[in-house]
Amino acid sequence: MQTLLTEVAAGLGVAIAPYCISKLYSQGCHFLPINDAHKSIPTQLHVNRANYSATVDAFLALVIANQPSIAKSMA
Numbered sequence: 001m002q003t004l005l006t007e008v009a010a011g012l013g014v015a016i017a018p019y020c021i022s023k024l025y026s027q028g029c030h031f032l033p034i035n036d037a038h039k040s041i042p043t044q045l046h047v048n049r050a051n052y053s054a055t056v057d058a059f060l061a062l063v064i065a066n067q068p069s070i071a072k073s074m075a
Contacts, residue, residue, distance in 0.1 A: 005029055018074075043074070 001021045008015050009028030022031045045063055047056065063070065 001017065002024055004015050004017060005021060005024055005026045007013065009026065016034070019033075045060070047060065
């Protein structure tokens, strides 16, 4: 998310992002709320399969096991 903010601040475009990133360092960015946006936004977890480790495996298992509660918290 910080990369997203950096690119926007550098004038490389605009972005739609969750409210929580407005709390990151964002000099040069202006945040506007999108009101009445009740659409579901699909999310994905990206993993570099060539760089697996026990930590990555544990994190993936945790995310998959908690997927319903994660989705609910993002609704």
